[in-house]
Amino acid sequence: MLHLMQRMANAAPRPSRRSFLKLSAGAAGGLLIGVKLPGSLAQAAEGAASDQMFTPFVRITPDNLVTVLNKHLDMGQGNATGLATLVAEELDASTEQMRAEFAPADNAKYQNLLFGVQGTGGSTAIANSFEQYRKAGATARAMLVAAAAEAWGVAASEISVKAGTLSHPSGKSATFGEMAEAAAALDVPGDVTLKTPDQWVYIGKGFPRLDVANKTVGAPNTYGMDVQRDDQLVAVLTRPRAFGATVASLNADEARKVAGVVDVIDVPGHGVAVLATSTWPAIKAQGLLEIEWDESKAETRSSDALFDEYRTLAQAEGPVFRHDGDAAAQLEGAANVVEETFEFPYLAHGMMEPMVLTIHVEGDRATLWYPAQFQTVDQATAASVLGIPQENVAINTLYGGGSFGRRTSFDAKHIVEAASIAKIWGKSQPIKLVYTREDDTRAGYYRPMGVHKVRVGLDADGNLVGWHHRIVQQSLMSGTAFESFAVKDGIDSTSVEGVEDFSYAVSAFHGELHSPKVGVPVLWWRSVGHTQTAYVVETMIDRAAEAAGADPVAFRRAHLTRKTGSDAHDADNARKLGVLDKVVEMSGWSEGAPEGRFRGVAVHKSFNSYVAEVAEVSRRDDGTFKVEKVWCAVDCGVAVNPDNVKAQMEGGIGYGLGAILFDEITLTDGHVDQENFDTYRPLRMEDMPAVEVEVIASAAAPTGAGEPGTPPIGPAVANAIRAATGSVPSVLPLSKAGLA
């Protein structure tokens, strides 16, 4: 996904110049600070600044509250607080006065600077906002100071600001709220100087999460599922059991008899929707529908059959994603060759809040309420289905009850479904499309299944000399609007990320990718390609270390220390070494595992961050393993909120661990076998290891935190199991082989 973003960033027109502007904060009064859109300099000079050309990031009101408009979706990763921290830092605000709100959908104003469209993903929220939101805070501060200077008749340079209070040595002081109106009347400074890191009071220190209080009292209107509009109908949509099937016949007689059911409608291409006055009648009626499906054009292969096809493909040559030196010759002449074939299942995201979306169409306007993660695509999609202008689609973003990638899909299927239902229903009435857990689990958009076939050669001294890596995996991007950004010469960058930048010193590397077409919709799943590639690379490195008779850490150190011939890889390796050495120190690796415990290590780069993890496991009497403890070291550049980075590592570890231990989506004749948390087993309290995280101090620009904790946990656990059993599990999940 990283490559996708880089290409999108290169392709997207980016504003070359941004100047900050202020507007009156409307009825509430006070100061509104943001950037002016490019191309409107002339208008600004004429004093014609208007809402249309103004991008508000910060609002300071006379009640002394500072509200930050978050252009991203917060689905648990904490960016609402992260962006508020950036503003509060430059503003010298107090933590208590900070608030966060989600910005509306408006690509020109609120685009992700790394994507070129408005959206959240790829662990970019902080990385792409770091300068933008600090500048907004610094501009607001300068204006408040200027207003105080004018009011008090003193020099601005004599005024200090601390924890939300402006003060002067003469004893005069004021709150931001008291100066907000006066500040709004002043000119915006042309440029502002940002603090240097040694001046930071919040960044890198700590900041309380702004959403936690609401989330501990069950506050209303927090999540998409909480939306209750007047006169609202609830829609529950029954989708085909096989992807691509259509309705052959429908008997809704019994469903229609359920009290509260308003109608049952055929939604061509999507299924059958029950519309009811509240949720339960819709769910109950769904269970009474009698639908026969036409599966003649559907994907009806079973996952076992797909794996057979993938294993066969893995024997054949495919498009090359990297070729350095002659890996075949190196393997031919190697003193030792280690080889393995890995199998990864489809995975569902399984976020706690199933997919949900409320839409209200009124004439040529539509309003949506939901956790919006891909505003620009969603907005365009709703407009296209409804046949209305894109700017007539308003999006109200609510907190997401998790996402892990699920709430951004290339085709915005959930938007299409809701808009189609609203269009067919025809009445101007809010419709809330609710996915049941079963709907959510079976709806597709899975992490792709995959097969990796790898051969690794070592010389007589135990040095890596050849690496041959072949991947068979369905493309995320082919056939989507994003294909031109992410697929080059048959290579989908999301299939090979995490191995295409393989950086251990090796004489020759050769990588190939097959991208078979399958009718199951696939999507990014927390850390995208990295859950497979990190697992394969890091378990193979352990196997190579074993073949070389070396300790797994010593072997890694040796191959990370040696010059690779690539400056980029050498730079990666220096930071990988940093986190590796830290986790070795934290875990006391050199002293070995305690009696009855076994340890494994893994280190991986994803989303420009570097994470190393050590997992310690024990074996139960029934042969299954329990993960007892995980140590984690992360280098993500400047950690804006270190405790939140730790929380993301803890959560990323738990999320990855549940999948590695228990989870797979399987198909029988094209029908998804899993339905709910009874058959798609989530990690539970009793399965969660103790986790210790250290964040490496860094002055580098901030990089991702939401995803990079996930990739290393699989191989770290697998390597610990190898330490116990002598073999690395190559088929996931571990429960399939009785290991979990």
Added chain:
Amino acid sequence: MIRLNVNGEDREVDVDPETPLLWVLRDELQLTGTKYGCGIAACGACTVQMDGFPTRSCQTRVSDVEGAKITTIEGVDGKAASAVQAAWRELDVPQCGYCQSGQILAATALLAETPKPSDDDIDAAMSGNVCRCATYHRIRAAIHRASETMEG
């Protein structure tokens, strides 16, 4: 009409008696703090307390709870609840937060019964409550923290 006592108030609802308590709370009484996660009592997001005991409201028919005292996240209070909610805030437990109403009601019921729970007690009491953000590490720490607060 079905008569309920929710958060100390008597309420009447006119619904199909089979309706799960969860949907009565959310759709009829506008108490949306109680969450839908699975509908089969497998995730605990819908946890409420019935006469003090943690109960999965998605698998509880509304007609079966007449006469019981139902407590939801909006109404939970007392020493254990205050300690739990304070500890949750102090340790920044929630990430997405969607499961946390259920977690807090389960933790409160645990501490009311067992003021000084061991890790095994926590595993036993809390393993029915799923958190897909995997905040378990902090939930455990916050329960211990709340236990200390209650003692002090």
